[in-house]
Amino acid sequence: MSAPGTLFGVGLGPGDPELMTLKAHRLISAAKVVAYPAPDDGPSFARSIAASIIPPDAREIPIVVPMRLDRYPAKAVYDRAAAKIGEVLSAGQDVVTLCEGDPFFYGSFMYLFERLSGQYPCEIVPGVTSLTACAARLQRPLTARNDVLTVIPGPLADDDIRARIDAAGAVAIMKVGRHLKRLQALLADMGLLQHAGLVERATLPQEVVLPLASVTAETAPYFSMILIYKGDEAWMLPPQSSS
Amino acid sequence: MSAPGTLFGVGLGPGDPELMTLKAHRLISAAKVVAYPAPDDGPSFARSIAASIIPPDAREIPIVVPMRLDRYPAKAVYDRAAAKIGEVLSAGQDVVTLCEGDPFFYGSFMYLFERLSGQYPCEIVPGVTSLTACAARLQRPLTARNDVLTVIPGPLADDDIRARIDAAGAVAIMKVGRHLKRLQALLADMGLLQHAGLVERATLPQEVVLPLASVTAETAPYFSMILIYKGDEAWMLPPQSSS
Numbered sequence: 323m324s325a326p327g328t329l330f331g332v333g334l335g336p337g338d339p340e341l342m343t344l345k346a347h348r349l350i351s352a353a354k355v356v357a358y359p360a361p362d363d364g365p366s367f368a369r370s371i372a373a374s375i376i377p378p379d380a381r382e383i384p385i386v387v388p389m390r391l392d393r394y395p396a397k398a399v400y401d402r403a404a405a406k407i408g409e410v411l412s413a414g415q416d417v418v419t420l421c422e423g424d425p426f427f428y429g430s431f432m433y434l435f436e437r438l439s440g441q442y443p444c445e446i447v448p449g450v451t452s453l454t455a456c457a458a459r460l461q462r463p464l465t466a467r468n469d470v471l472t473v474i475p476g477p478l479a480d481d482d483i484r485a486r487i488d489a490a491g492a493v494a495i496m497k498v499g500r501h502l503k504r505l506q507a508l509l510a511d512m513g514l515l516q517h518a519g520l521v522e523r524a525t526l527p528q529e530v531v532l533p534l535a536s537v538t539a540e541t542a543p544y545f546s547m548i549l550i551y552k553g554d555e556a557w558m559l560p561p562q563s564s565s
Numbered sequence: 566m567s568a569p570g571t572l573f574g575v576g577l578g579p580g581d582p583e584l585m586t587l588k589a590h591r592l593i594s595a596a597k598v599v600a601y602p603a604p605d606d607g608p609s610f611a612r613s614i615a616a617s618i619i620p621p622d623a624r625e626i627p628i629v630v631p632m633r634l635d636r637y638p639a640k641a642v643y644d645r646a647a648a649k650i651g652e653v654l655s656a657g658q659d660v661v662t663l664c665e666g667d668p669f670f671y672g673s674f675m676y677l678f679e680r681l682s683g684q685y686p687c688e689i690v691p692g693v694t695s696l697t698a699c700a701a702r703l704q705r706p707l708t709a710r711n712d713v714l715t716v717i718p719g720p721l722a723d724d725d726i727r728a729r730i731d732a733a734g735a736v737a738i739m740k741v742g743r744h745l746k747r748l749q750a751l752l753a754d755m756g757l758l759q760h761a762g763l764v765e766r767a768t769l770p771q772e773v774v775l776p777l778a779s780v781t782a783e784t785a786p787y788f789s790m791i792l793i794y795k796g797d798e799a800w801m802l803p804p805q806s807s808s
């Protein structure tokens with residue numbers, strides 16, 4: 323009986339494949355088995371970030387999670403995926419799990435981790451989060467000196483979001499998605515609309531970077547974020563440059 | 566007169582050179598001019614992360630900031646550094662500025678950025694932050710589902726820290742340093758000492774990962790962080806693995 327394999331949770335960064343770490347690149351390029359989350363109605367975003375370096379002969383284990391408004395828990399899906407991955411690990415083979423952003427920052431990898439980390443060695447490879455990728459694209463520092471940063475999921479109720487924004491120095495609202503109009507109205511009511519920027523699909527070719535006040539769409543993608551610069555002068559779209 | 570060069574703020578990640586992004590690696594490897602913060606009493610941490618890939622013939626501009634308890638503002642230092650870097654940019658040459666972690670996440674790059682971004686094209690390359698690197702080393706998910714995350718600088722007063730921890734779902738306390746004993750006492754008083762972990766110098770060879778309750782030192786390095794898992798069972802040190 324061989325030693326068990328290691329479960330790797332590998333952060334891929336926000337989307338631009340060049341924002342992957344060297345370590346992620348090394349582990350994926352040499353992987354014999356890769357796992358990744360995938361929706362039931364299209365390609366896997368995580369897989370797409372790493373697609374060019376997944377070895378052609380690697381075994382792939384997609385974890386197909388139905389994409390519904392109420393996304394979690396998808397208990398049975400993760401139970402089955404953990405059982406399948408556990409078999410591979412028990413046979414002594416490592417499994418490299420591809421994770422958008424960072425595995426432990428609002429990621430679905432935790433559902434595998436909580437099922438498998440007690441039985442098998444695990445290693446987490448951190449990645450660039452959408453949080454700092456969005457600040458980079460908005461060209462405004464996220465936090466400095468002794469700022470308190472609060473990261474708020476957009477689905478929370480207005481009263482809760484309002485109180486948390488009041489108390490914070492720097493604010494990021496994640497998972498804007500279908501909450502866009504409501505959040506715009508709330509920030510307008512708080513006098514903060516001119517101090518907020520929206521980033522959709524940061525660092526990807528389809529990226530959108532806009533002052534929140536100028537956004538007219540009804541909804542934003544799930545992968546979108548509002549950053550609020552409370553202390554700053556009113557928002558102006560930065561000049562963009564790219565390399 | 567040539568077009569001006571671009572000011573790059575390049576995140577290097579938390580310390581392990583392999584946690585640099587592919588983009589950071591490409592930009593630094595090809596740099597003609599690199600700038601970086603350096604203390605007046607030792608080597609530059611940022612430069613050390615990238616040391617093996619800085620071209621031998623690159624011009625280096627260290628930004629020497631006196632390391633005092635009250636570190637900022639070091640206005641004159643950044644005024645001079647911005648003037649020197651501005652000359653290089655005006656001459657049409659790019660400047661790659663090396664930043665520990667992420668340039669816009671509690672970083673000193675903002676002092677250059679605020680002086681130069683109005684006059685020259687800038688590009689920010691986000692990096693892996695200590696926030697998720699520490700969560701990775703502690704082997705516990707930082708945030709999930711609709712958790713609100715609050716990042717608190719350790720130098721804040723006890724009353725302020727206490728109120729923010731009470732209100733948050735997940736908590737990170739940055740810049741623990743000389744505030745270690747005070748923070749330990751505060752968390753003990755709040756009944757959270759058994760739910761907290763300390764990471765010093767995440768991902769570096771000198772890294773320390775400990776349950777906060779077992780830490781006996783009087784102080785921690787400036788680059789150290791406490792993560793608090795309020796909802797979890799009491800803390801147990803995870804089994805470590807490495808690749």
